[in-house]
Amino acid sequence: MGVSELIIGLTIVAAGTSLPEVFTSAIAAFRGERDIAVGNVVGSNIFNLLGVLGFTAFMTADGLNISSPLVYFDLPVMVLVSLLCLPILLTGTLINRKEGAFLLGLYLIYVILLYSVS
Known part of the structure; x- marks a missing residue:
């Protein structure tokens, strides 16, 4: 395919x-x-x-x-998303629906970018 x-x-x-x-x-x-x-x-x-x-x-x-796309695209995305999660995890003891939808949206954007880049 x-x-x-x-x-x-x-x-x-x-x-x-x-x-x-x-x-x-x-x-x-x-x-x-x-x-x-x-x-x-x-x-x-x-x-x-x-x-x-x-x-x-x-x-x-x-x-x-390790392929170049992994080093120059996927690894920085992983680090960025990990950093974006810190405020969510450190601001309170609750991850609400809005934050959950935000994280899910980030994943969907990542998958779309992954397929469009290749």
Whole structure:
């Protein structure tokens, strides 16, 4: 279909591996266990970034080749979004619907940009 492996990994594979965390966090939030919901998301992302990536790089003889689009587009986007999350997480103990919609909108914009750039 002409879609690069990077885009497949950043969208389809990422969504597929994150959906269990989304459902677990949603169920925890509905049950009033909001700390579990937030901890699940943050912990999963930290493990995926450091544990999975680190283990994969450790297991390969030559290391992992990182493509230019990942370094110059996706990595800065990840850092920017992480910085944008700080005010939301530090201003209170509640992430409201407006902030949730904002974060979801950022993801949709990212996916649209990802497909339009390629």
